[in-house]
Amino acid sequence: MALIGTYETRLLRPETAAGAGAQTVLLILLDAATGLGTAGWLAGAAFTVATWALLTRALHRSWPPRPFGPANAVTLVRTTLVGGVTALVAESFASGPRTAALVALTAVALVLDAVDGQVARRTGTESALGARFDMEADAFLILVLSVHVAGSLGAWVLLIGAMRYVFVAAAQALPWLNGPLPPSMARKTVAALQGIVLLVAAAGLLPVVAAWLLVLGALASLVWSFGRDIRGLWCVRSRDGAPVARTSRPRVAVVRERAHEGV
Template identity: 55%
Template sequence: MLLALLTALTGLGPVGWAAGLLFAAGLWTLLDTAARRAGTDALGPADLVTLARAALVGGVLALVVDGAGPVPIVAVASVALALDAVDGRVARRTGTASALGARFDMEVDAVLLLVLSAHVAVLLGPWVLAIGLMRYAYAAAGRLLPWLRGALPVRYSAKAVAAVQGIVLVAAVAGAPGWVVAAALVLLVWSFGQSVVFLWRAR
């Protein structure tokens, strides 16, 4: 439905459709596998909000791959970012918070940052990709260094820095200067550095 709406509004072409449908198929497969491992066959109310965000991320991917202009990308990505503040509240108010929901939320955020950073990298340079790849590099390092997989305390600064990345990347799509993105990247490196130092000391 979202792809059809984007086609009507922006003239989304076959390349965008292909990217969107592949994303949907991958999302369905991974979410189904994760749900089976978690022993559940239904999504809670907060998970449905996250699922809506995931669909919007697929829309952003379709627009980026199709070479759409900044206006539709900014519009769809902004709605996805706004909903990021909703699913957590819904989970807490309905008492349906779960490890699956938290992981689902985190991975949707990571994919959105990756897609946006890839688009902005075309505008400002390949260094911007570091924002989108940081989460995946950290996870890959954790496979080689088991102590990086330790539990981290809740840091609101880390949540704030993560939120800033999406906002800044959307602003960059709209024409914000490169130094703003560079500042966001510095903050992200600092945030991940804090986590690495904590885990190193607690190993």
């Protein structure tokens, strides 16, 4: 009985339960407002289940245990909006775009991206879990937006959303890519630019040629940013003469700085 009680406690985290409930309510509202079909509901449901499972697992694996905190609550709200964007993008391939709803949810999510970090710093609740949660929400939003924009501008736009995941995969084979990176305002600016540019392209505010050039410029800046950081990590490796060890601290540092403080 004790084991069953522990198992149920692990599953029924109030934070993740609240997130799943909010996601379900948002999907119902989107259905009423825009008419989500099967594709949208399936994508939204899959996102809800995946978020609940991964966040629950992360909360129980984090050490030392800490309260969920106000900053993570903001990130959870943003993640809920990302789930709505995911459902709308999936539905756009089945029955046409819901541009107004997609733009509204994305705009609020991007604004909140500037809020959770400030809340964490001001309340003294910064943590590796919070940084990772923030990063994953950002990364997935950019990926989903790039999928949406690729439908009108071309498959090459997917490089924007995929680049961070390719970097993480490469770091599994090349441990020196897990090295810590110094803070960089240029990196943060380039990362923030990706979401803004993709939002503008998704909104259809520009002629196709102008949108194409704008998104291409964002991709070029992202390639430059990743290239600069990879070069810096390689120089550190060459100077030290040994690969970076696989430890949790460098891993947290590179996740915090390289991924989706932006992309």
